[in-house]
Amino acid sequence: MLIWYRLNGLTIKWATLYKEIFKILLAIFLISSFSIWLFYYIYVPDGSIIVEICFLCFAIFMHLAIFLVLTTIVEKIIDFLLPNVDIYLLKSKKLHTIFCILAAFLFTTVGFLAVASPPTVKSIDLKIKNLPPSFEKFSISLITDIHIGPSVGQKRVKQIVDISNSLQPDVVTVVGDTVDGFLPYLSERALPLANLKSKYGTFAVTGNHEYYHSDIDKWIEFFQNQLNLTVLLNDHKIISKYQKSNETICIAGVDDYFTKRLFIDGHKMDPDKALSACPQNGTTILLVHQPHAAAKILDETKQKVDLVLSGHHHGGGLYITYPFAYFFQGSIIGVLL
Structure with missing residues (x-):
């Protein structure tokens, strides 16, 4: 309603015909923005242009909504503090709306260029206390939040x-x-994941989005049987470079924090179960999707954890949500020591 009201406010001095055309275009934009939810429940061809356009509209809508809400709040504050001041830059709602529109398009364009570019690699060197000598220069490829979908x-x-x-x-x-x-x-879009290569295996945990649509157990079966992923459901795997060696890395993984609010048999985050069998004289790496869940686990568990790998907030996601991501998740990057 706020977007409809503010954008229609730009057409006050327009001729009636142009006003009606603008309203039609605005309605198409809003319908396109919210039609993205339909694409999760019907089959759409891989690489559909219509889907791309609708997701771009939704990105513009989200940015515009946030900017307009913040702008409206600032306007109310200015009106309260400076009721008798008539400065165009401070009091013109039309100017503020135009600025919000331009900012929404700018941020969406930057975001689109980012996702249209090839994925980038960020290399991080980590020093882990008491890391077994045989695991010096041990490398981990961290992949998160692919969101294979429409x-x-x-x-x-x-x-x-x-x-x-x-x-x-x-x-x-x-x-x-x-x-x-x-x-x-x-399923077909996910098949390339079966080609992931590493020396000691590919380990996965669930995120909140795995629980939103299909039966989670069917997805897990597909991950394990078709994609060769070792899914750690409150479980662990021990890696040793040499047989009968005491030098180990224990990779533990938990169900997503979202399962705390679900009632799905066999799915509930249980870090103690995942970590209990990890050797105390080795290195333990915990995989947990949401950083704030990781922080909660570290605060509550008595088990030894040397490194946590997380995802969830897409590095802050929308640029303007960085403060919210940090406030609610406690981290922007997905690595905790």
């Missing part, structure tokens, strides 16, 4: 796989929100 197809997934393989990691970790939709519609 707007993320097989081409993007293959790009991610090719880049990860080029790094020749010792281990690949996939920390949730891998898929975003129904198994029959998305």
Whole structure:
């Protein structure tokens, strides 16, 4: 309603015909923005232009909504503090609305260029206390929040796989929100993940989006049988470079924090179960999708954890949500020591 009201306010001095045309275009924009939810429940071809346009409209809508809400709040404050001041820059709602529109298009364009570009690699060197000597220079490829779905197809997934393989990691970790939709519609798009290569295996945990659509157990079966992912459901795997060696890395993974509010048999975040069998004299790496869940686990568990790998907030996601991501998640990057 706020967007409709503010944008229609721009047409006060327009001729009636132009006003009606503008209203029609605005209605098409709003319908396109919210039609993205339909694409999760019907099959759409991989790489559909219509889907891309609708998701772009939604991105513009989200930015515009946030900017207009913030602008309206600022306007109310200015009116309260400076009721008798008539400064065009401070009091013109039309000017403020135009600025919000331009800012929404700018931020959306920057975001679109970012997702249209090949995935980038961020290399981080970590020093872990008491890391077994045989694991010096041990490398992990961290992949998160692919969101295979209406707007993320097989081409993007293959790009991610090719880049990860080029790094020749010792281990690949996939920390949730891998898929975003129904198994029959998305299985083919996810197949390139079966080609992920590493020395010691590919380990995955669930994110909140895995629980939104298809039966989670069917997705997990598909991950394990078709994509060769070792899904850690409150479980762990011990890696040793040499047989009968006491030098180990324990990779533990938990169900997503979202399961705390669900009642799905066999799915509830249980870090103690995941960590209990990890050797205390080795190095323990915990995979947990949401950073604030990771922080909660570290505060409450008595088990030893040396490194946590998380995802969930897409590095802040929308640029203007950085403060919210940090406030609610406690981190912008997905690595906790």
